[in-house]
Amino acid sequence: MGKDLETEGSRVVLIVYVFLASLAAGLVGGLALLLLVIPGIYVTLRFQSTTAAIMLEERGPVRGLQRSWGISGGNVWTIFGVGLVFFVVSMIFWGGAVLATGGIPTGTTAEVVQGIEQQATYGSAVQYVLTGPIQLCCTVYMYEAFRAK
Structure with missing residues (x-):
């Protein structure tokens, strides 16, 4: 490398x-x-x-x-706020992925469970790919800012 x-x-x-x-x-x-x-x-x-x-x-x-x-001692509320923003954004992306994969599944109980499992998997992957790198950058930025204090 x-x-x-x-x-x-x-x-x-x-x-x-x-x-x-x-x-x-x-x-x-x-x-x-x-x-x-x-x-x-x-x-x-x-x-x-x-x-x-x-x-x-x-x-x-x-x-x-x-x-x-x-x-992180004096910065817990800042960390919480940033985490809350990422949680909300992640849920929006996750919900969008669920809707994009067909909405709420219907059918027999087994079909509904299988559909929900697939949607959860797709939603988690989409949410992680879109927000993961940005969240990591924010974590490093906060760490550098807190360390400088």
């Missing part, structure tokens, strides 16, 4: 760190979400910048989680 082997190797390690940190953040956020909805959302928002912390500052998974927690 035009880079020396040592640099490429360190990127692979960072990707593994991102995976481990995302797994830990997901488990902690999921557990908090099971206990109570509001604490689960709060924990998830605090860990939103974990990937950026690991990749941009070349940190390990635990230090990336700690950095994300620390940097």
Whole structure:
């Protein structure tokens, strides 16, 4: 890829760190979400910048989680607002994809379930392709802005 082997190797390690940190953040956020909805959302928002912390500052998974927690402290409402905007936009794209694939399915119960499953799959793919890259850019931008404070 035009880079020396040592640099490429360190990127692979960072990707593994991102995976481990995302797994830990997901488990902690999921557990908090099971206990109570509001604490689960709060924990998830605090860990939103974990990937950026690991990749941009070349940190390990635990230090990336700690950095994300620390940097998001006074910015939870900003992160929540941006996430809410992306959630609404994603649902609009998802709904548009459902309508584009035939609307609400009818027929037997099995046909309805199969139609809904297909539409959910298409809707999720369309929503992710259209909003995923922009959301990632916004997450990195927020991380850089919060880090500069």
